[in-house]
Amino acid sequence: MGDILSRLESDSVIVADGAMGTMLQEAGLPAGMAPEGWLLENPDAVRDVHRAYVEAGADLILTCTFGGTRTRLERSGLADRLTEINRWAVEIAREAAGDKAYVAGDIGPLGEFLAPLGKITYEQAADVFAEQAAALAEAGVDVLYIETMSDLNEVRAAVEGARQAGSGISVFATLSFDAHGRTNMGVRPEQAAETLLALGVDAFGANCGATLEMTEGAIVKMHEAAPQAPLIAKPNAGKPRLVGQEVVYDATPEDMAEYARRFVALGARVVGACCGSTPAHIAAVARAVRG
Amino acid sequence: MSEILKQLKEAVILGESDQARELAAQALEAGIAPLTAIEEALNPGMQVVGDRFERGEYFIPDLVMAAEAMKGAIGVFEPALMARQEQRQVLGTVVIGTVEGDIHEIGKSLVATMLSAAGFQVHDLGVDVPAGEFIERVRKTGANVVGLSALLTTTMRNQEMVVEALEEAGLREQVLVVIGGAPTNPEWAQTIGADAYAENANEAVSIIRQLLEV
Numbered sequence: 001m002g003d004i005l006s007r008l009e010s011d012s013v014i015v016a017d018g019a020m021g022t023m024l025q026e027a028g029l030p031a032g033m034a035p036e037g038w039l040l041e042n043p044d045a046v047r048d049v050h051r052a053y054v055e056a057g058a059d060l061i062l063t064c065t066f067g068g069t070r071t072r073l074e075r076s077g078l079a080d081r082l083t084e085i086n087r088w089a090v091e092i093a094r095e096a097a098g099d100k101a102y103v104a105g106d107i108g109p110l111g112e113f114l115a116p117l118g119k120i121t122y123e124q125a126a127d128v129f130a131e132q133a134a135a136l137a138e139a140g141v142d143v144l145y146i147e148t149m150s151d152l153n154e155v156r157a158a159v160e161g162a163r164q165a166g167s168g169i170s171v172f173a174t175l176s177f178d179a180h181g182r183t184n185m186g187v188r189p190e191q192a193a194e195t196l197l198a199l200g201v202d203a204f205g206a207n208c209g210a211t212l213e214m215t216e217g218a219i220v221k222m223h224e225a226a227p228q229a230p231l232i233a234k235p236n237a238g239k240p241r242l243v244g245q246e247v248v249y250d251a252t253p254e255d256m257a258e259y260a261r262r263f264v265a266l267g268a269r270v271v272g273a274c275c276g277s278t279p280a281h282i283a284a285v286a287r288a289v290r291g
Numbered sequence: 292m293s294e295i296l297k298q299l300k301e302a303v304i305l306g307e308s309d310q311a312r313e314l315a316a317q318a319l320e321a322g323i324a325p326l327t328a329i330e331e332a333l334n335p336g337m338q339v340v341g342d343r344f345e346r347g348e349y350f351i352p353d354l355v356m357a358a359e360a361m362k363g364a365i366g367v368f369e370p371a372l373m374a375r376q377e378q379r380q381v382l383g384t385v386v387i388g389t390v391e392g393d394i395h396e397i398g399k400s401l402v403a404t405m406l407s408a409a410g411f412q413v414h415d416l417g418v419d420v421p422a423g424e425f426i427e428r429v430r431k432t433g434a435n436v437v438g439l440s441a442l443l444t445t446t447m448r449n450q451e452m453v454v455e456a457l458e459e460a461g462l463r464e465q466v467l468v469v470i471g472g473a474p475t476n477p478e479w480a481q482t483i484g485a486d487a488y489a490e491n492a493n494e495a496v497s498i499i500r501q502l503l504e505v
Contacts, residue, residue, distance in 0.1 A: 022444065031445040032392025032419070075394040075418070111396060117355045150351075179350060186350025240444065240474045242482065247444040247474055 004060075004102050004142045004170055008203060008230050013264055013289045014102075016060040016234055016272025017053035018282045022249075024049065024064075034076040036085050039064050043092050050096030056279035057286030060270065061101050062145055063089040066108035069132045071120070075111070083135045090139035104145035104172065105136030107158055114153050122157050129161025137166035146173040147234070148208045148274075150183040152195055159199050171201045172270070174232050176208035177218040189221035197226045205232030208274045211239055212251060212259050216266075223267040230269035235259065237276035249276025253284030260285040295321055296332040299364065303336030306356025308363040315367035325368035329379055333361050337408055341493045351401065354492060358408040381412050382505045386428045387438035388416035389472075390449035395442035398472060398492070402438055405492040409500070411436070422449070422456040429462050436499055439485070441472040450475070451483035458484075467502055469495060 001007075007014060024035050027045045039046050046064045053061055068086050073079040086105070093103045107129060112118045114125055133144050144162040149155045155173055162171045175192050178184050183192075189206070196204040205222060209215040215235035222231055238251035251259075260271045271289055273281050295318045302311040318328045340357040343349035365379070372378055385406050389399045396418050403415045414428055425437060437457065441447040450470050457463040468485040480488035487502060489495035 025443070025445050029445065031443070031449070034394075111394075113355070113397065117352055180347030182347075182350065184351050186352060242476060242478050245448075245482070247447075 001099060001102070005202060007059075007102075008269055013268070014059045014270040015057055015282065015286045015289060016104075016232070016270050017050070017058040017062055018273035018277030018279065019237070019275050020046075020049055020062065020064050020066070022276050023278065034067055034072075034078065035064050036067050036073065036089070037076055037078055039085060039089055039092070040081070043088070046089070047092045047096050050093050052279040053282055054096055054098070054101050056283040057290075058272065058282050059101050060104055060272070061093055061097055062104045062106040062147075063093045063136065063141065065089045065106045065132070065136065066147070067111070068135075069107070069110055070128050071110040071112060072108070082131065086132055086135035087139040090136060090141055094140065102142040103140075104143045105133070105139075105141035107132055107136070107144060107146045107162070108148055109150065109154060114151060114157070122153060125154060125157035126160045126164070129158045130164040131161075133162045133165030137169050141169075143170040143172055143202070146171065149173065149175045150178075150185040150187065152185070152187050152192060155192070155196070156199065159201055172203045172232060173201045174205045174207040174234060175218075177206055177214050178208075178210040181214060181217050189218035190225035193222040193225035193229065197229055203230040203232050203270055205234070205268065205270070207232070207234035209235050212236075212255070216259065216262060219263055219266045219268060227267070229267070231263075231267045232270040233260070233263035233268040234270070234272040234274050236274045237278075237281055240276060251276070251281070253281045256281045257284035257288035260288050264289050292331055293318075293321070293323065295323065296328060299328065299332040300336040300339075303333055303357055303360045303364070304339050306353060306360050308356070308360045311360040311364040312367050315364040319367070319371050325371045325375070326377055326379070329365070329368060333364055334410075337361055341496065344491075344493045354401065354405060358404045361408045380410060382410040382500065383436050383503055384412045384414070384432050384434040385436040385438055385499075386414045386416065386425060386432060386434040387440070388420035388425065389418040389440040389442070390446055390453060391419055391421045392449055393441050393443055393446035394418045395440065395472070398442065399438070399440035401492040402440070402471065402489070402495045405496050406438075406499070409496045411499075422453045425453050426456050426460045426462065429457070429466060430460070434466060435503070436467045436469065438495065439468065439470045441470070441475060444474045447472065447474050447479065450479075450485065454484050467499065469499060471495060
């Protein structure tokens, strides 16, 4: 398979996986349980989601560790199992990936504001990220994947933490654009691109996001700001909507495939999907971008 | 309006806490009544902040900094208000929390901060709050607003459980129930018998004020 950076530089687009959280909810994740907690009790459910994405054609799967930082695990009373959870998540993903897919160590936001808005300082945040990143790196991920970020300072802290984890490990980072084309914290896509380019992350882009259109708008602006940079697009399957008692995501696999084509034309080298997507969406994306 | 109050309003709009406190003290020294300062500088300042947020000129950090600046100024005015046996008009009493099974904190806390800045008395129950705790606190405080946050499709159903528990406890008529959180929307509010849905913290304040007519 070669290393992920050479793959990023090659002509072939990397297909990333789709949603984990909403898939686990479908599979019966008990309300109130963190996916990282379920990982310990029901690893089969997580492995099945990974396998389904690999079978659908994903070249890159993200570990079930979005909430695997100390600040998040503390809320579920799982902080003392941080290393075990992150290592276990990598092993499960690796089993499903085999030699078909890269394993990305997923790092999500801390779940609280950094100072001055919140209490946690930049240095503390970097340490928290470094702790999770080290656990993921030691377990052997191919890349550390920072996602769904809103605050540029938090991204910086996460990148710094990831760098502390292991010398030379690849780092990807994506932000979620939710409000008037910016992140909730007001970060413009071009501003994010300039910062991430300067930080030297290997690939960056947009994930989650309020709508597919907003993610597309962000990718356009990032490409303008950093024309040479390999971009990542991993949007939600549209906006969640209620039908009766059920939450549905509107974007069909065909919609996602259409957007994936556009993202690639706009400079994306990694395309996948986020909340509400399924292996069917990823299969359609894989067909679309592999021509 | 006096120059000091103009500057105080501007300090709130720009989220300058130190300056807001300093100007609040200057206002008192200049003999400006604290309630006048609150009504003519702080409240309109927050209004401008809210409008800019709606227009996409301001984002979450701007809201938080402005609310902090407002809080700083109010802190300076409070002893003066007490001395004059006056108090800031309380717009209502809110019991707010993230529903059981859900530990998302940021959105709920932001709504609490903004409501507090607007002049509501806010009882923030935190995250992962069982329905019974909402009921208990509404009873104890005589609250007239309940705010329910849920960020997961699996926990948004617990918003409905709180509405049902309020009905069973005979408290439903006394409170306005407002819900929020990423997977929720106005239809969900209607489905579960809540009074309103708020898209963000600023909208929460304006919808509650509108429905309570305060």
